[in-house]
Amino acid sequence: MNHFYNPVAVFLGTESAEAFAELFINRYTNVRRVLILTRGGGVEKSDCLQPILNALSHKETLLIEVTLNNPNVSDIWKLKQEIEPFQYELIVAIGGGSVMDAAKVLSALQHKTLPTIVEVREAITHEGYRNKHNFTPWVGIPTTSGTGSEVTCWATVWDEEFGSKYSVSDERLYASAAFILPELTVTMPFRLSVATALDALCHATEAYWSVHTNTVTRVYSLEAIERIRRTLPLLIEQPDNLAWREQLSLASLMAGLAFSNTRTTACHSISYPLTMLYGIDHGIAASLTLTTVLRHNFNTLIEPDKLLHAFGATDVDEVDDLIRSIYNRYGLSSNLSSYGVTVEGIREVVDHSYTKGRMDNNPAPISPEELERMLVALL
Ligand SMILES: [Fe+2]
Structure with missing residues (x-):
């Protein structure tokens, strides 16, 4: 089949920061609460990210450092427990593949009542997220140069307990937009x-x-x-x-x-x-x-x-x-x-x-x- 499809709006370099911020403001006018996931290390203080963070300054935000490498089912459960009460309407993921994958899984599983790790595992393996009407929109800002997660529609979740690796996959998991800032990869x-x-x-x-x-x-x-x-x-x-x-x-x-x-x-x-x-x-x-x-x-x-x-x-x-x-x-x-x-x-x-x-x-x-x-x- 000779067919190509990818819906992610891609912005390259700091010179596109204002256009990115404008898209942010226009597209998410009605969004009140924004969850910001970062890889940690104070990356959100980087100069090149300030146009984005300024665009969010009128929103209520919750910043969570996701210092995970290859997120596990138990990590997702813990994150979900921690942030679900915030009732976020948009996720901004600033990090490598693990941070962006966590954003996708949280997008897919938000509003699903999953009080135990077993239920999170079942929702992932039985694709319990597929029947959701709306996935939480997310925006990807990669800090590594390799994963490509900002333009793919699936996430990898590991399961150490069972020695398995799962994929959470759905076309609605494409990011709304990706902002590529090579400056973020220098460190x-x-x-x-x-x-x-x-x-x-x-x-x-x-x-x-x-x-x-x-x-x-x-x-x-x-x-x-x-x-x-x-x-x-x-x-x-x-x-x-x-x-x-x-x-x-x-x-x-x-x-x-x-x-x-x-x-x-x-x-x-x-x-x-x-x-x-x-x-x-x-x-x-x-x-x-x-x-x-x-x-x-x-x-x-x-x-x-x-x-x-x-x-x-x-x-x-x-x-x-x-x-x-x-x-x-x-x-x-x-x-x-x-x-x-x-x-x-x-x-x-x-x-x-x-x-x-x-x-x-x-x-x-x-x-x-x-x-x-x-x-x-x-x-
Ligand atoms: Fe890979």
Whole structure:
């Protein structure tokens, strides 16, 4: 199907702050209470955010720091208990993927009476939010450059108790607007900068080959891959170089737009147990299998030369060299064993790698036996 849809109004850079604030004031005239979720660290004091916060100054606001990494069902329950009495009518999420995902889940579950963790889990797994008439609108202001959550309509919720990962997904979960401010990413811890850029690289590449790929998606994918390929290796020299941060923010946005229409595929599906069982950062976990899966999918690719070109490569080996060189430059290991994965542990990773709506988006099916061989080769 050659069809692309994304309804998020995107504003780029501080120069668009006034337009963003104007949209805010016009669209939300009748909103009285605004919930502001932030990643913490006083990010709301950043100069570049002041036009937005000024636009909110006539509203009643509640600011909550969401210092979570990969929100769990229990985190969502706690947050919901804490903020529900505020009766918010709009959410502004200033943070990385975890903060924006929390905003989406709160949007989906607001006004649902869920007094226990068990009921929150059931509402998520049984999609109890689907029959709601109105989702709470939200606005995304990313402080990392990788997740793309500001332009996608789903959120990831983890469940440590059951060793599971759920998706809260609905087209009404698209943000009303996204405001991309590269300045906010300059203070990102270095490892997070690299992990999120690798995450975006996977979003773009997986969108390119997904069974749901389309012409528009692939344009965004190629743009995103090229920008990350050119910029990520440089960042180590000047982490506060705003021009490079702008490139990575744009790449993350474009990768987000690309996979907003396709979702992810095998690399992400395999990454979930790697993160859940071994605590490997999301973007690193996804990128560990990127060239292995590229090799596996290669014969299914539409215009493979364009994809290789975006990577600055002429074959898959050169893509592998590029990713290994990025890993080396940033002191990351590409061997699963260095993250604690063992031959025995691989069976469990394989068992948890077949997430519905992710692995089945991969254009070339991967059997459990093939996946086991792939992962053993990466030890
Ligand atoms: Fe991701």
